[in-house]
Amino acid sequence: MAKKKIRRKELLKKDDEFISLSNRFFQYVSAHAKQVQYLIVSLMIIIAIVIGISLYFKHLNKKALAAYNLAYKNSVSDFSPDIKEDTINRSIEELDKLIKKYGWTKMATLAIPQLAYLKFGQGKYDEAISLYQTYLKKDKSGSIYRSMAHFGIAAAYEAKSEYQSAISNLKKIVDDENNFLKEEAMFSLGRIYAVSGQREMSKEIFKDFINQFKESPLIPLAKANLTK
Template identity: 30%
Template sequence: MAKKAKNRKELLKKPDEFLTFSGKLLATIIKYKVYAVSGLILLLAVVMLISGINYMGNRAENQAFVLLEKGMADYDRILADDGPEKAYQVAKNQFQPLFEEYAQKDAGRLARIVYAGMAYDAGDFDTAITLYQGALDDIGAYPGLKPFILGGLGRTYLAQKAYASAARQFETIIQGSDPVLKEDAYLNLGLIYDRMGKTEKRSEILSRFIAEYPDSTFVGMVKEKLANS
């Protein structure tokens, strides 16, 4: 056991600190409506972050992650007492240095996604869309998060009743090779087509959902919806 721990530390110089930062970061991204996912997807996303973000030994990156974690913790505290709008206003001052001073660092890029979720919760949809779009433009830094960003962007357009724009985001998720959030994208597309009055496309997408996810907990609800159409 001791030898195994030693080898791990040789590989990841400060593993406990690294895993704590990565785990908290991923959990917060999901919490702030970039998207809720299953335990398996969450595990894969954590692995992606651990393998893709290397801030150990990088002083500026480390400082940026500290600021990000503090901003998230303060947001949580204010959110519990005063709600999302007040928490969002306070977070704006704390996240600004991350956007300005650490824009090219992993923490700065990820702060943009986290803050987009905060903007969504506060009803500032225009800011959320701008931030999500910026994250897509910078997707090369973390391609594994593309479905999360597209999902957040799709939900924001949906909240604005910009149904065509929302549909494009979820269609992109479905057409992609990454299985992350595809099940959710099918359901959102079904809802969007229903609201657009495109009943044939709604029935088509929901039928594909049933075929591809026969064990989903939502299959019964979807079948009932199709039967009553």
């Protein structure tokens, strides 16, 4: 089938329509020159603000990282057995300042469980629990720190003799098949069941522990708990 031939008259008509549309556009721009100018300037200002905010947040993230590194370095040194109380307090102050000043950054979020750990070491169990819970609310990712936070909460509740709360937090770790802390959490769960007087539950947990973690260095202790 032969292609339909476009007439010269039709081509000229299309060209005229394009020229007419272009003319109307330029006429509109000429008639509203100020409005168009304001629009362009506004867009440029918005772009400049977006770039400025982006650079500012990048700068703040760098400062937060530097503050985190300093606080982390000091908190790591706090593991020394002969560390002085004022050194621990200094680490707590640095972590607290980082969290308050750069609260929206990832570094500040990661500082929360570290601060909780130091509070736990001072025997301030309620503060430690509150900080760990704050971290769990802020970080919804699959971070390994979530498991560590649950473990920390369990330890704080155990120190307060609130065993049922400790058990519920340990279960959150144990129920996760691929959790890297499952071995330690299951052993602790069996131990806390025993401490709280739930001997049968304790024995069940230790039996499961022995079956699941045959190479664990904690096996002799688990077996010893079965004979009590």
